[in-house]
Structure formats: structure tokens, C-alpha cells
Amino acid sequence: MLNSLLSPNTQWVLLSTLILGMAAGMIGCLAYWKKQSLMSDALSHAALPGVVVAFALTGTKNLLFMIIGAAVSALIGAWLIGWIRSSSRIKEDTAMGMILSVFFGLGIMLLTIVNRTAGGNQSGLDNFIFGQAASMVRKDVFTMLALALLVIVIVTVAFKEWKLFLFDPDFARGLGLSSRWMNAIYMAVLVLVIVIGIQAVGVILMAAMLIIPAVSARYWTQSFRTMVILSAIFGGGSGLIGTLISTLGKGWPTGPFIVIASSVLFTVSLVFGSEKGLLIQALQLRSEKKKQVEDPSSSWTKVPAIREGE
């Protein structure tokens, strides 16, 4: 294990999954408050045909082209979901389920054809399904790092605007913040995080990197700022730990281990979290019961109302 840690390639891969996890954790908070957690799942599945087409067109496993292909096909998926929802009586979750599975089916069709025709050159393409961070070469790592840092910068620089956009869209509009543009930028960074994550985590489990850290962070704080920071830490940490564990075995996929690492963090947050954690709630309930027994006149209204957001 020490040997694999010392190799410079592994260090770069670890760094990239760390930064990726942080970026995904931050965007995940935005998605959580937009109530679009599963949208990320649909979009990551919808990216598969784009990856395969990009490979078939260029004939090389160039990460940048694949990211462009993935982004195009994920955006087509997002647009279709919006169109189906707005112009028929199909609900959004049904539309998401359809786009997710039909695009994935198309991706598998294309993947099978490419696998058959392209020879041995494409062996890495299957990695896009479960993720294989170890297979990344130096150039891929740099591309990923640059894009993930870009996402982090976009979120931190315009933090106040994001907050307004999420929690008080009317006020934001009053200040002259175009919700159309904010929505477009939000969609763009969401898709960007998803497509750069696909190489490391795979299309199926990418959604977990966005959802789980944000939900875990929710158990610790009521402040949006703290939630974003915590979520970035949880995401980065699980990216790092998951990748480390997956290097222990030969051919172990990265994605599932990252997901398990963040699920462990989630379970810890669920039990010990300072807001709505199981333990704290049980204690509160007990003290509240005691108070009721000792002094029946004290009412439940003394419990502070739980506010959503900040």
C-alpha cells in the first residue's frame, strides 16, 4: 500500500478525487435546495451516449473531448426533461426516469457497437460505467483538476448571489439578478461536475457524490454557508478515502468505494449530528418528557421551531 501511495501518479489521482469530491459536495448543496437531487442522477446517466459518441468520432480516449460529448448529451437530456414536463401531463420524476433509462440504453447500444468495431484500443471505455480513477493518465488528471477548481471558484465567488437565488428568488429578481441566467449557470456547473466526475466515479454512482455529502452536512448546521463548507469537506474526504481503498485491490472500481465512504460519514452524521441527529433528538425528547412530568403546564411550544435554511 505504501508503494502505491508513493507513486506520483497515485498522488495526482488522489488529489483529483479530493478536489472533485469538494466540487461535487458544494454543487450538491445547490442541487439539494433546488430540490433536484435526483436530477443529477438522470443527467449522469444521460451523459453516457455522449461519451461513447465522442470516442467514436475522435477515435482516441481524450478526456476533454469526452467531457464535451458528455456535457452535450447531458444537456440534451436536461432539455428533454424540461420539455416533457412543461408540455405534457407527465410529471418531472417520470420524465427523469425515462430520460435516464432510455439514454443509458442508447449509450449501452453505442458502447457495444464501438467495442465490437474499434478493437482493443477502447478497453478503458467500460470504466465510465463504474469509474476507474487509477486508469487516469496525467493529462486527464490536470483537465479534471482545472475544471473542478473552476466549479469551486464559480460557487465561492458568487456565493451571495447563489444564496439569494436559492432562498429568495423574488428578492433576487428585485435586485436585478436574472433568474434565467442563474438557472443557466447552475445547470452548466451541475453538468460540468457530473461529466468530470464520470471518469472517476462512473455514470451510475456519480449522483451519490452530489447527494450524500449535502444531506450529511444538513445534520450539522442550519446555516447555508456552513452546510456548503461541511459538504465540501465530506465530499473531498470520501473521495480521498474511497480512492485509497480501491487501490488496495486489483481492478476494484473506485466509484462504489467512494460512495461507501460517504455513506459511512452520512451514518455518523445521522446519529451524532448536532441538528436533527438521532442522538440529540432522543436526548431532547427525554428532557422534554421529564419536564412534562415535573411540570405539566410547560408546553411543547417552548421547543424552538426548526428553521429551514438560513
Added chain:
Amino acid sequence: MTYTGWILLTASLVGLSCGIVGVFLILRRMAMMADAISHTVLLGIVTAFLITRELNGPHMLIGAIITGLLTALLVQWFHSRGVQQDASIGVVFTTLFAIGVILIATQVGNAHLDTKHALMGEIAFVPWEVMNVPLLGEVPKATFMLAAVLLVVLVVILAFYKEWKITSFDPALAASIGIPVVLLHYVFMSMVSITTVASFDAVGAIMVVAMLITPAAAAYLWTDKLSIMLVLSGAFGVISAFAGYYVAVWLDTSISGSMAFATGIVFLVSFLLSPKHGVLSRYLYRYERPDQEEQQIDAVS
């Protein structure tokens, strides 16, 4: 029966049972629950395999029902504890699925079960694994299991047709007249689980979502009547299965992927052309309406 015949029969059974179950998924607005359960039954199958060391129908079904119900329970529990519904679905299914994949990668080896098979299905191998059924002779295992599941689903739905109808359209009314809504919910989740696991061999974890949701959504655009929607949805499922198979043979590609894609085409056609809810008819209607209003005014005056 011929090799192609068995494949088409198996695929049609998938289309039929998924199409029927899917109708209720759409009406109960639980499309993404289907996505979640289709992922988590993998864990049930792997666990059943690790315990019994064989890939056997009944064991897999029991494993699938347990994990399916576990998924539904956990999602419900997190939701009741203040996590948003779709976020709690996301947390539960990715975690259980990841555990399943890791178990396959580390414990199972590549013996009988691998992740690729679980995700994409191997309908091309279905006709080779046969079993002896009295009166019918040799029948592929997967086909037999699908037929049995379809029978169970049909019996459960037809026997309590009115109850399903009321709980799907108006759960509050159903509860007020004493229908056990919660029990029906979990019975329904079990039906989704067994349908998913029976279709697993044929189409895999993700394409089963396409077979569950898409034909039903297409049928939803054609009719307002539950019984017609059930028939249409089943028919769309079978059509997609046939079309998908022949396209896959023509292009020499993944049969399950192509079947999922075919459901998408069926939906697209419905979405554009359906007389009542289609995009095209709405577009035409928008321009026709002024004339009708004029005629009405004429009629009044």
C-alpha cells in the same frame, strides 16, 4: 420453440409485466422509486447468492423482496425525519447499490454473476438455461420465472382492482373508507421488486427502469381510463421488446439497450402524436380554437 422464439417470448413477458406494474408507478408518482428499487435488488441477489452459492429463482425473489422493502422503508424513514424525498431516495439506493457492486467485485469473483451482466442483462443466454416443467417440457428458467411473476402480478391487481384504483388516484379517500393504504403500498413495492428481479436476467438493472416507466408514461398520454391504460402500456411494452430485438439483431448490438431505446421511441411518438395530450395536436389546437369560438359566437347570435 426456436431460439429467437424464446427470446421474443421472454422479452414480451418483461414488457407485459413491467408495463402493467409501471402504470401504477406513474399514477402513484413513484417513478424514481422504481429506479431506486431496480438498483437495490442487485444487493438482494448478491446476498442470496453469497448465502446459497447458487443463482436460483426462489432465493433471488426472496432476496429481492427483502431489499425492495428495505429500500422503501428506509426512504420513508429518512423522509419522515426531514430529508427531502428525492434526496433520501438518492442516499439509500446509491449506498445499497454500491454495497452490491463491492460484494460482487470482492467476494463473488467472476463466477456466475458479474456487474456487467447485472447492469445490462444477458437475454441472449436465456434460452440456454432450461428447466423441466411438467406438461410444457423444457422451458428456460428466466422465462418460467417471468411467467410466474406476471401471473402473480395479474392476480394481485385484478383481485383488488378497485382498491388499487382508489389508492392510486385518491389516497385520502381510500384511507377514509377504510382501505389499508399502507399495506397496499408495501404490497405494491414487493410487486415492483419481484417484477424487477424477474426481468433482471433479461434486461438488467437500469434498462428495467425504461421498461417500467416509459411504456406506462406513453400510455398515460393516450387515455384517461385506467383499464385502457393498463392494456396499452402492456402492449407498448411488448411492441418495444419486439422492435428492440430486431433492431439489435440488425445492428448487432446489445438487445437490452436497444429495447430500452425502443421504449423511448414509442414514448416520443406518443408525445408528439397523441390526439389529446400530444405536442402536435396542442399546436394545431392552439390555431383552431379561435375558429371554434367564432362558430360558437355565431351559434349564439
